[in-house]
Amino acid sequence: MKEKHIIFGAEKVLKDNIREAFKAFPHIKRMTIYQTCASALIGDDIEAVAQEIMDEMPEVDIFVCNSPGFAGPSQSGGHHKINIAWVNKKVGQVEPKITSDYVINYVGEYNIQGDQEVMTDYFKRMGIQVLSTFTGNGSYDDLRAMHRADLNVLECARSAEYICNELRKRYGIPRMDIDGFGFEPLASSLRKIGLFFGIEDRANAIIEAEIKRWQPELDWYKERLQGKRVCLWPGGSKLWHWAHVIHEEMGLEVVSVYTKFGHQGDMEKGISRCEVGALAIDDPNELEGVEAMYKLKPDLIITGKRPGEVAKKIRVPYLNAHAYHNGPYKGFEGWVRFARDIYNAVYSPIHQLAFLDISKDEIRTDQSFVTRKMLSDSQLSPDIVNSTVMREYTGEFDSLKHLRDATYPQFPLQGKLAAM
């Protein structure tokens, strides 16, 4: 968009661009258009442009979401708008092929480093059809068929509870909030989905096998992370997805929680899941963040890239809560990968060197470099260090590879919920 378009409008340019895009990718018949600040300010009627294209090219379908940044106090306003726009404009337009007695929409899941693939694997092993994922790894037409699910399984309530609430009101599909992070919360989530469909035995079999495989590795990290102080400063939902379970299952002390775009409800949830004494900060600016780090002296910040870089400058290691470091973090194996990333950050030998000031500190030349294990194991009892049960992470570099050619059990169809 150029200056003349801001003054005289950009509808023609948009229309040409849409045509050009469909011609350049002839096998693609779906498009989403997001109205942002500039186009909203000049008042272009994007809906009308999209409709003209759909009249001209009947085989294509376009979704327009009017979500200029200024329309809400934070990105959360945009989440709300797209949830409502999608359910108003697109849900109910496609009739899906139902292949299972147990059909869910997986909502509020954004497939960060493969999270969605991990969770979908569990569902498929249970014989559950994932009709759509809103929105990570999801597809346009699957999301138009959301009205045919039996259950909405909701992960990030902050960004996607609206569509679940609307589907519950309009189509009577129940909303079930789950936690995909942490052994216990994930086990409990799979079990309750299983119970809903009457297939809890399938959930229990998965939980048993996964815990048997991964518990010794989680325990290895837990022993070494015991009592480490963490500021949990993510965007919205991970505040409450992680606050209690990194304490319970990794031994970490959450000394502070904050959220940038979370609502009052997210603070309510986050605070209720912390231990007594954690400092909760609502939407802090940089100075408040720095002040909190100086005061609380955390061993680690789990946050976004921007505040994370600030933390590094004052020599506090950080883990990327949004895009992850070596994810996926969901699932049983993913939780161990998260523990490994935390361990690597807390005990980084390079990070220890950052505390030395070469302008005044003595730099010892008679010592070799240390390793993480030398740092972490120096305070542990020999029983733990030499344990033959606990072990470091032994998974693949790419933990998703085996999922992509996985085959799943075929369960005979037995009729819908009424037959239970």
Place this chain on the structure above:
Amino acid sequence: MKQAITDGVEALMDYIMKNCLWQFNSRAWDRVEQNKNILEKATQIMCKEEVAKETPMERCYWAEAQTMVEEFLKKFPWLQTMDAGDIKEMMAGLKERLDYQTITGSLNQELKDPNY
């Protein structure tokens, strides 16, 4: 037994606030329904009474309640020693406490938003 019931309410309340998500739906009217239905079904399960689970909504409430009760029984063995009367009294106290914490006493102003 009075003290045991009071202590029981606090223990179960702590468990719910730390581990469950169903009590945090975004609007007050929604929380009223969630608290009422899930705690009612949890009480019925704990008292070994029949639980309605025919409609999808009922099944959802029941699945939440059943999962929670299974965890209660693992974590709080003293529940096994309580009779149905004591359980009902304790669960009524729990509902009162939870309604206050998440609805009537909550400082969350979005609970009163007329829209979702």
